[in-house]
Every structure is written in structure tokens, then in C-alpha cells.
Amino acid sequence: MPARTIPVDDFDLILFGATGDLAKRKIIPSLFRRFVAGQAPESAQLIGAARSDLSDDEFRKLVREALEEFVPAGLREKGQVDAFAANCAYVAIDAKGDGGWKELCKKVRPGVIHAFYFSVGPALFRDLATRLKANGLTEGEARLVVEKPFGHDLASAKELNDHLAESFREDQIYRIDHFLGKETVQNLMAIRFANVLFEPLWNERYVDHVQITVAEELGVEGRGGYYDKSGAMRDMVQNHLMQLLCLTAMEPPTRFEPDMLRDEKLKVIRALDPVEPEHVVRGQYKAGPDGASYREDAEAPDSTTESFVAMKVGISNWRWAHTPFYLRTGKRMAKRHSEIVIQFKDAPHSIFERDNGARPNALVIRLQPDEGIDLAVTVKEPGPGGMRLTTAPLDMTFADALGEDAMPDAYERLIMDVIRGNQTLFMRGDEVEAAWKWTDPIIDAWEGQRPHQYAQGSSGPEEAMMLVHADGRRWRDLGDGE
Ligand code: NAP
Numbered sequence: 267m268p269a270r271t272i273p274v275d276d277f278d279l280i281l282f283g284a285t286g287d288l289a290k291r292k293i294i295p296s297l298f299r300r301f302v303a304g305q306a307p308e309s310a311q312l313i314g315a316a317r318s319d320l321s322d323d324e325f326r327k328l329v330r331e332a333l334e335e336f337v338p339a340g341l342r343e344k345g346q347v348d349a350f351a352a353n354c355a356y357v358a359i360d361a362k363g364d365g366g367w368k369e370l371c372k373k374v375r376p377g378v379i380h381a382f383y384f385s386v387g388p389a390l391f392r393d394l395a396t397r398l399k400a401n402g403l404t405e406g407e408a409r410l411v412v413e414k415p416f417g418h419d420l421a422s423a424k425e426l427n428d429h430l431a432e433s434f435r436e437d438q439i440y441r442i443d444h445f446l447g448k449e450t451v452q453n454l455m456a457i458r459f460a461n462v463l464f465e466p467l468w469n470e471r472y473v474d475h476v477q478i479t480v481a482e483e484l485g486v487e488g489r490g491g492y493y494d495k496s497g498a499m500r501d502m503v504q505n506h507l508m509q510l511l512c513l514t515a516m517e518p519p520t521r522f523e524p525d526m527l528r529d530e531k532l533k534v535i536r537a538l539d540p541v542e543p544e545h546v547v548r549g550q551y552k553a554g555p556d557g558a559s560y561r562e563d564a565e566a567p568d569s570t571t572e573s574f575v576a577m578k579v580g581i582s583n584w585r586w587a588h589t590p591f592y593l594r595t596g597k598r599m600a601k602r603h604s605e606i607v608i609q610f611k612d613a614p615h616s617i618f619e620r621d622n623g624a625r626p627n628a629l630v631i632r633l634q635p636d637e638g639i640d641l642a643v644t645v646k647e648p649g650p651g652g653m654r655l656t657t658a659p660l661d662m663t664f665a666d667a668l669g670e671d672a673m674p675d676a677y678e679r680l681i682m683d684v685i686r687g688n689q690t691l692f693m694r695g696d697e698v699e700a701a702w703k704w705t706d707p708i709i710d711a712w713e714g715q716r717p718h719q720y721a722q723g724s725s726g727p728e729e730a731m732m733l734v735h736a737d738g739r740r741w742r743d744l745g746d747g748e
Contacts, residue, residue, distance in 0.1 A: 271300075271303050271304055271305040272305070273304065273305055273306075273307060274305060274306065274307070274682055274685040274686055275307075275378070275379055275685065275686075276307045276309055276310060276375075276378040276379070277306075277307075277310050277311075277378050277379035277380070277381055277685045278310070278311045278312075278313055278373075278374050278375055278378055278379070278380050278381070279297060279310070279311070279312050279313070279381045279383060279681070279685075280313045280315060280370070280374065280380065280381065280382045280383065281293060281294075281312060281313065281314050281315065281383045281385060282315045282316070282359070282361070282382065282383065282384050282385060282386050282390075282394055283315075283316055283383075283384065283385035283386035284314030284315055284316050284325070284328075284356070284385070285314070285316040285318050285320070285328065286316070286385055286386070288385045288413065289314070289332075289385050290328070290331075290332035290335070290336065291332070291336055292336075292444075292675065292677045293383065293385060293677060293681070294312070294329055294332045294333065294336075295332060295333060295336040295337045295675070296675050296677035296678040296681055297312060297350075297678075297681060298333055298337060298342070298346075298347075298350050299337065299341065299674070299675070299678055300678050300681065300682055301346070301349075301350050302341065302342070302346050302350075305682055306682075306685075308349065308353075309353070310353060311353050311354070311355065311373075311375065312329070312350075312353060312354045312355070313354075313355045313356065313357060313370065313373050313374065314328075314329075314354065314355070314356040314357075315356070315357050315358070315359045315366070315370065316358070316359070316386075317358065317359070317360045318358065319358050320356050320358065321356065322354070322355050322356050324356070325354055325355070325356030326351040326352075326354050329350070329351050329354050330347060330351055333347055333350075355373050357369050357370045357373060361386065361390040361393040361394045361397075362390075362393055364397070367397055367400075367401045368401075370401070370403075371401055371402070371403065374403065378407070379407040379408075379409070379685055379687075380403065380406070380407065380408045380409070381408075381409045381410075381411060381681075381684050381685060382394075382398060382403070382408065382409070382410050382411065383411040384410065384411065384412045384413060385413055386413075388412075388415060388416070388417075388426060391412060391426060391429060391430060392426075392429035392430075392432075395410070395429065395430055395432065395433035395434060396432065396433055398410075398433060399432070399433035399434075404433050404434055404438070407687075408434075408438060409438050409439075409440060409684050409685075409687065410430065410434045410438055410439050410440065411440045411442060411681075411684055412430070412439065412440070412441050412442065413442055414441075414442065414443065414505055415496065415500065415501070415505075416441055416505070416693070416698050417698065417702060418495075418496075418500065419702055419705075419706050419709070420699060420702040420703050420706050423698050423699050423702045424699060427695040427698070427699065431695075436694065436695055437689065439692075439695070440680075440683075440684050440689060440692040441692050441693040441694075441695075441698060442680055442692065443505050443506060443509050443692070443693055444676040444677060444680065445505075445506045445509055445510060445633070445676070446509055446513075446676075446680070446691040446692070446693075447675075447676025447677060447678075447679040447680040447683075447691060448633055448634075448637060448676045449637055449673065449674070449679075450631050450632060450633050450637045450638065450639065451509075451510070451513060451631075451633065452679075452691070453631070453639060454513055454514065454606065454631050455513060455522075457629075457631075457639065458518070459518050459522075464629070465518070467610065468585075468608075469584075469585045469586070469589075470585065470586050470587050470588045470589040472610055472611055473589050473608055473609065473610055473611070474589070474609045474610060474611045474626065474739075475589055475590045475591070475592060475609050475737075475739060476511075476514060476515075476589065476590075476591045476592070476606065476607065476608055476609065477591075477592045477593075477594075477605075477606070477607040477609065477741065477742060478507055478510050478511060478514070478591065478592070478593045478594075478605075478606050478607075479593075479594050479595070479603065479604060479605055479607075479741070479742065479744070480502055480506060480507060480594075480595040480604040480633075481594070481595065481596060481599040481600065481601065481602065481603045481604065481725075481744055482595075482596065482597050482598070482599060482602055483598065483599065483600075483601055483602045484597060484598070484602075485551065485557060485558075485560065485563045485573070485597050485598045485722075486560070486563045486564050486573070486597065487563075490563055490564030490565055490566065491564075491565075493564060493571070493573075494564040494566045494569055494571045495571075496571075497571040497572045497573070497575075497709075498548075498572050498573055498574055498575040498595050498596060498597070499548075499572065499575050499705060499708065499709055500705070500709070502575075502595040503575060503577075503593060503595060503705065504701050504702060504705045505693075505698075505701070506595075507593045507595060508535065508701045508705075509531070509693070510606055510633075511534065511579070511591055511593065512530075512531035512534045512535065513531070514591075514606055514608070515534045515581055515585070515586055515591070516530040516531055516533070516534050517530050517533070517585070518530075522690065523690065524688065524689040524690045524692075525689075525694075527690055528689075528690075528693075528694045528697055531697055532694070532696060532697050532700055533583075534581065535697065535700040535701055535704060536700060537581050537582050537583045537586075538579060538580070538581055538582075538704050539579070539580035539581065539582055540704075540707060541577055541578075541579060541708050543711055545577055545578040545579075545733065546575065546576070546577045546578075546708060547574075547575070547576045547577070547718065547726070547727060547729045547730045547733055548572035548574065548575050548712065548715070548717035548718065549572060549573065549574030549575070549576075549596060549717050549718045549719070549720040549726050549727040549729075549730065550569070550570075550571070550572060550573050550574070550716075550717040550718070550719060550720070551573050551574070551596075551597060551598040551719075551720055551721070551722050552719040552720065552721065552722070553722075554721055554722035554723065556722050556723060557598070557722055560573045560597075560598075570712075570714075570715065570716050570717060571717075572712075572717045573596055573597045573598065573717075574594070574595070574596030574597065574599070574717070574720060574726045574727065574730070575593075575594070575595060575596070576592070576593065576594035576596075576726060576730035576733055577592070577593050577594075577708075577733075578590050578591075578592055578733060578734075578737075579591045579592075579593060590737065592733070592734055592739075592741070594726060594730060594741070596720075596726050598722040598723065599723070599724065599725060599726065599744060600723055600724060600725055600744040601744055602634065602635060603634070603635070603744055604632070604633035604634045605630055605631060605632045605633060605742070606630070606631040606633070607628055607629070607630050607631075607742055608628065608629040608630075608631075609626065609628050609739075610626050610627040610628065610629075611626060612626045613626075618653055618655060619653070622653065622654060622655045623644075623647065623654055623655040623656050623657075624644045624655040625642065625644060625657045627641065627642055627643055627644070628641075628642040629641050629642075630642070630742075632663075636663050637663070637673065638661065638662050638663035639661075639662045640659045640660070640661045640662070641659065641660040642657050642658075642659055643657070643658060643659075643660060644656070644657055644658075645657075645658045679691070680692075725741060725744045
């Protein structure tokens with residue numbers, strides 16, 4: 267079933283940080299795939315910008331190499347790569363200097379959408395935004411895309427928002443959280459709000475608890491310098507897990523429109539209870555047969571930064587008053603696995619024998635790998651052996667239904683949304699600030715504390731298991747037998 271594509275209007279995407287890792291690995295390949303799919307017009311232009319002194323041709327070479335490395339061979343024909351590269355150009359610009367801007371002004375085409383993508387560190391956002399404005403580039407159909415991290419705490423996020431607001435209106439700013447571009451995450455909204463089956467059950471009366479897991483197999487992989495200043499709470503919980511929690515917990519918006527959806531997410535963040543210290547577990551991976559310790563990886567011998575965090579979160583509103591949300595994320599865990607689990611309660615009364623094998627229903631929304639949705643239902647075990655029950659999954663793996671290659675990368679969807687001017691899947695400034703306001707006191711309370719150690723390839727520290735066991739519950743198995 268080929269995905270339906272609705273072409274977008276003509277645009278120039280001006281990519282600051284075009285020689286960087288994210289540009290090569292995600293942004294350029296995603297744009298190319300939308301070009302091949304016929305969604306980006308043939309005339310759409312990619313203008314790279316960074317300090318490196320490259321000619322247009324040298325940048326086209328970099329683009330070709332990025333496509334070779336990050337787009338499967340079967341998805342790029344030479345003619346398509348040639349046509350895409352022909353529409354690429356480059357300008358050498360140092361965000362801190364005034365050189366190159368006149369050349370950029372000459373290269374952008376009047377009368378088309380201009381999307382400025384800041385794939386650079388946030389310390390450069392203000393310099394770039396101010397110079398874009400000074401050169402008259404923020405007028406008309408101009409949009410700004412910014413990458414995480416969006417602040418380090420509430421104060422820095424506010425400052426960043428204020429700096430961007432000097433040059434761009436809020437309705438021009440697209441703060442990317444690539445989790446929101448995932449098919450399954452959008453499907454969570456379709457499941458909830460386009461079916462009658464789930465929404466009546468989506469509350470504390472029927473949902474026992476919710477688990478949100480984002481487990482990574484990798485460690486800090488050369489990003490230790492950045493990561494050690496951040497940690498799992500800032501790098502993952504404040505943004506990605508928070509967004510997943512909001513979409514799971516929010517009330518139905520009146521319409522699927524950017525501000526209506528974002529208003530509902532903001533209400534969830536504001537309803538989050540402050541987290542008790544005993545409801546948070548921090549961990550740091552130790553050295554094991556498969557690799558060095560976190561401290562060695564991060565080259566920070568005394569580091570107290572967490573590479574794992576698990577927490578129990580309460581939401582004070584009518585829908586979720588007694589339903590805990592358990593969140594966990596970490597590096598060097600048993601496997602790369604991200605999911606949201608809606609664990610329903612037991613049936614109120616069983617007509618079958620005790621110990622019959624029945625399990626409560628669970629709706630599992632898998633984000634990676636194998637994006638898909640799985641509903642665990644209790645059925646009769648086949649055969650003549652009496653009324654034995656078993657759990658069977660109603661499984662919808664999107665790659666099976668759509669074809670592996672048809673699964674768009676989150677960035678493809680998000681970049682096209684920017685061009686369309688649709689902010690629904692992007693974080694609003696007040697949402698980001700509210701998330702930091704909730705996160706800051708949790709982080710502040712850790713001052714001087716050392717995280718628990720955990721084995722590589724595990725589900726995190728023992729204390730994280732105890733956090734849910736204390737409530738008579740278990741984390742879903744990550745494959746390490748925990
Ligand atoms: P990177 O590989 O270090 O690339 C940084 C880019 O910025 C390079 O193109 C660099 O090119 C350019 N740059 C640096 N200083 C500049 C200046 N003064 N003026 C103009 N350009 C400058 O970083 P990255 O991994 O691509 O990450 C980019 C941003 O995305 C960061 O904010 C990062 O936190 C965020 N992010 C990255 C990832 C990821 O997976 N990589 C994921 C999520 C978010 P020159 O040296 O040629 O100037």
C-alpha cells in the first residue's frame with residue numbers, strides 16, 4: 267500500500283550546520299526521500315550553510331556521499347540523486363560573523379517558502395536569528411526550525427525563547443521533537459480519537475497504569491562531553507518522554523489543529539504532580555564485558571550524571587487521579603526498545619476457574635524497532651483441554667502493512683509539515699517552559715547524590731525494579747529476564 271503524498275508548495279530549505287552529523291544522517295536524506303516521493307517539488311532548493319569553506323560543487327559532493335551512506339541503495343536511482351544534487355547550493359557563513367549573508371540573500375528565491383533550519387548548537391541560535399532578521403529574511407513565508415536541546419533548565423529555555431522572539435513570531439517557530447514525527451505516535455492519536463473502542467476505557471477506571479520506556483542499547487558514543495552536562499533527565503525525559511506522556515494522557519482536542527492540541531498537552535504538564543524523591547531512581551552504567559563504564563565513556567571520572575532514570579508520575583485530574591505513569595529511559599540497556607504500554611485492569615469478575623491463564627488487556631504502542639501497535643487480548647487456548655485461557659496479540663506492525671521501505675522517517679514527515687506551515691507536531695514555547703518548570707526541582711534535588719550503578723545489557727538498577735514492585739506491578743520484560 268504506497269503512502270499517499272500531497273505535494274507541498276515550492277520552497278528553499280536553508281540548512282545551517284549542513285556539514286554536521288545530523289544534517290548528513292537525517293535532514294538531507296529525509297529531504298531527498300520526499301523529493302523522490304514527489305512531495306517536494308522538483309524546483310525545491312537546499313542551501314547548505316556552515317563555516318567550512320565549500321563551493322556549491324563540493325557541497326553537492328557531500329550531499330551525494332550522505333545519500334550513499336544513509337539512503338538504502340534500492341531507494342536512490344542515479345538520475346534522482348543527480349536531480350536532487352543539482353538543486354543544492356552552499357554559502358559559507360559563520361554565525362558569529364557578517365560574511366556570507368549577502369550571498370545567501372542572492373541565493374534564496376523570492377516568492378517561495380523559506381525554511382531556516384538551525385542544525386547547530388543552541389548557543390548560535392540568537393546570532394543566526396538576529397542576522398536573518400537584519401538581512402530581511404524573516405519576512406513573508408519564513409519559518410524557523412530548531413533542534414534540541416531547547417534549554418538546560420527553565421531559565422535558559424526562557425532566554426532562548428526570548429532570543430528567538432526578537433526575530434521570529436511564535437507561529438513561525440518549529441521546535442523539533444522527532445518522536446512526534448513517528449508514525450506510531452501519530453497513530454496513538456488516531457487510535458484514541460478516531461475509534462469508539464478505546465476512549466471510553468482511557469481513564470483511571472479501566473487503566474491500571476501506563477508504562478513509557480525508551481531504552482537504548484548504545485552508550486554515550488563519543489557524545490560524552492555534551493551528555494555529561496545533560497543526563498537522561500534533560501536529554502530524554504524533559505522532551506521525548508514528556509511528549510509521549512502528554513499525548514497518552516491529554517483530553518481530546520476539539521479539532522486536530524496545532525494550538526488546540528498543544529493547549530491540551532500543556533494542561534497535562536500543568537497537572538503533573540511534583541515527583542517525590544523516593545519515586546525517582548537514577549542509574550549509571552558500570553563497566554562490563556561488553557564495554558567501558560559510563561564514566562570512562564564520558565571521560566568524566568567523578569561524574570554523577572545519570573545514564574538511566576526511572577520514575578513514577580502522578581497526574582492530578584479527573585481522568586488519571588489514581589493511575590500512575592511509570593517512565594524509564596537509559597543507555598546500554600538490554601535492547602533498543604521504545605514503547606508505551608496502556609495496562610488495563612483485570613476483568614471485574616471471572617466466570618472461569620482460578621489460575622485459568624487470563625491476563626489483563628494491554629495496548630502496546632511500539633515506537634522502535636518495528637513500529638506498530640499490539641493489543642493483548644485473552645482468548646481460549648485452542649484444543650479440547652477445557653476452558654484454558656491464553657493471551658493472543660492483535661498485532662499491527664506497520665512495516666508489514668506498508669512495506670519496510672515505505673515507512674517514512676520521522677524527519678520526512680516533520681520537514682514537510684514545516685513547509686506546509688503545520689505546527690501540530692512541534693512544541694510550543696510555553697509547553698517547553700512548563701516541562702522545565704516541572705523537571706527543574708527533580709534535578710535540583712539530586713545535588714551531591716550519586717546514581718545507582720547498573721550492569722550493561724540490563725533493565726537498569728535493581729532500585730528501578732523495586733519502584734514498580736512496591737506497587738505490586740512489574741516493568742514489561744526487556745529481554746533480560748527481569
Ligand atoms: P555537529 O556534527 O557538531 O555539526 C555542527 C554543525 O554546525 C556543523 O555543520 C558545523 O560546521 C556548524 N557550525 C559550528 N559552528 C558554527 C558557526 N559558528 N557558524 C556556523 N556554523 C557552525 O552537530 P550535530 O550532531 O549535527 O548536531 C547539530 C544540532 O542538532 C545540535 O544542536 C545537536 O544538539 C542537535 N541534535 C543532534 C542530533 C544528532 O543525532 N546528531 C540529534 C538531535 C539533536 P562548520 O564546522 O563547518 O562550521
